[in-house]
Amino acid sequence: MAFVAGQPVTAVVQRIEIRKLRHGDNLILGFSIGGGIDQDPAQNPYSEDKTDKGIYVTRVSEGGPAEVAGLQIGDKIMQVNGWDMTMVTHDQARKRLTKKNEDVVRLLVTRKSLQQAIRQSLH
């Protein structure tokens, strides 16, 4: 998933729809994110390219809505409900995911195994 600045990013994505769970006063999704354009990309354990400042899934809680929907640890989130996640700050990403008036978030995520699966199916 290397990208060249200024060129459009091409990736194989999986569409994941997560229903938020009401837990007391909050709506939770059941995973943790890391990364962002204001963070240090070298510390990201899940990215192939250590200059990639995208948003990655760092933890998925057991039995939570994200796990149920098929989100895996190490996924890079490309879009949330149509909003781009490849060039956002960490806080903006958090805000896009935790909007109080949305019950459902539709993510486009990508992972290395998807690329490999597509390549294998083509050959």
Add this chain to the structure above:
Amino acid sequence: MLLKNTDPWFVFKIDQLKNHAANRLTIPTGLGKTIDKQPFGSWKARPKSINNWKSFYLPVCKESATMDTESTYSGYSYYSGRSKSSHRHGERSRDRQRSRNKDSSRSEKSVTIQTPPAEPLLGNESIRGDETVQDDNWGETTTAITGTSEHSISQEDIARITKDVDDTGLDCTRHLGIAIAAVLGILVFLTPIAFMVLPQVLWREVLEPCGTVCEGLFISVAFKLLILLIGTWALFFRKPKAQMPRVFVFRALLMVLIFVFVVSYWLFYGVRILDSRDPNYQGIVQYAVSLVDALLFIHYLAIVLLELRQLQPMFTVKVTRSTDGESHFYTLGLLSIQRAALVILENYYKDFTVHNPALLTAAKSRAAKHMAGLKVYNVDGPGNNAAGQSRAMIAAAARRRDSSHNELYYEEAEHDRRVRKRRARLVVAVEEAFTHIRRLQDDEQQKAPGEVMDPLNAAQSIFPSMARALQKYLRTTRQQHYHTMESILQHLAFCVTNNMTPKAFLERYLNPGPTLQYDKNRWLASQWTLSSEEAVTNGLKDGLVFTLKCLDFSLIVVVKKIPFIKLSEEFVDPKSHKFVLRLQSETSV
């Protein structure tokens, strides 16, 4: 003593059937001042012919009639406070100027400027005498005056006011205090010398001869007296800058202390030494030395009580002017109320902008409109339900659709725009005027092309080009009565002499400055009255409120204590400033 609105000024209105020149005769004698300066605007509208005088120099009563038609309470309620004739003359000429404003706005004449300033003064004064002769509308305007005749006063009141104002008893008390202090000082100073000289004079034969120790003591007495003299001169020999309503407690205390002290020393001396004719001269001289030492310590006590004690700031006072709400804050130490008032007044002249009554008329006219809107009639007979009436009026006023806020908003916006436009014109005119002259260099002295002028002449030559813009600006900002043409010319000459830029010249006119900047005789109030609920010799306390009243306005002073500050320490190790890159932060959603 406060002059209420039964004011000699109103006497003029009633007596105007007589000659105007008699105006100054009816002024209480202490106050009669001749006009030495005319406000700036008057010179411009010099009439070209006698027929024009009527339109330019309207008599005062006609002025007041027009003011009456504008709003019920406009000029009178304000002018009632004034008693000084100089203020009165200033207002009358300002009234005339306002009429000239209206006239000149109707017919825009070209300005013919004649520079010698002395002429308009004489011209105006002679004209004032002829006003009654020339004004045809006399009968009309006298009827307008009777509407305010509730302010008329009788002849006895005039006499009483005259006597009050001319009261010279105050000076006596001030000089009495100084005289007592001087006598006491001289007495105290001569006492040690007397102690040492009297035995020599009275019983020289019996006296032991003065040894070396004794003569050494003479030297020490001499120097200590000299030090005491210098210290007293430094501390006490000052021109009194104010007169307080009550005695200054600490000073009185110190004088009593010194008096008691010296009297007790004399008593001891008289009983033990003079009566018994003590031959031990050294003992006597040592006694005198101890007196001088004790006097030096009293001098130290005086320094601490009078000067040092109030230096440490303990209170913050907020001083607000009652007419326009301008406020300033000052810090004071432990002072009595009257001394605090003195400090505040000294700072008032320096910090507050000059009191401009012309800026208050708009608020008064609005208030008048509010009050004139509703009338209450008592239809139900003599049952006087005053509280019910006022409540009904307030309720009706609240329900009424009032658009005065709209008028205020647009009026203020328009005024701001006008002021800014005139200011721009003024700045440009002055800058251009300043380019017309330049300073003559030293080496050019001999070969000067045109005529060489001194600063005042230079000022007079460039003044006409900026005069009109300046006058219009001053009129718009209602400052025209603060600046006479002479003062402007002098200021211009001053700026030119000191190589100041046009902006520096204009600074005085663009911003209203503190009262000290203007002519002292005209604008500085001479009498202030301190009114407070506590005795004025008490010290300042938290939450104290007192007012300082002068004729036109009052200053309300609120005292607040400076809070007790708890300061604690935190030690920061210089090596503790370390930074790392922010780690990948993880947020759970």
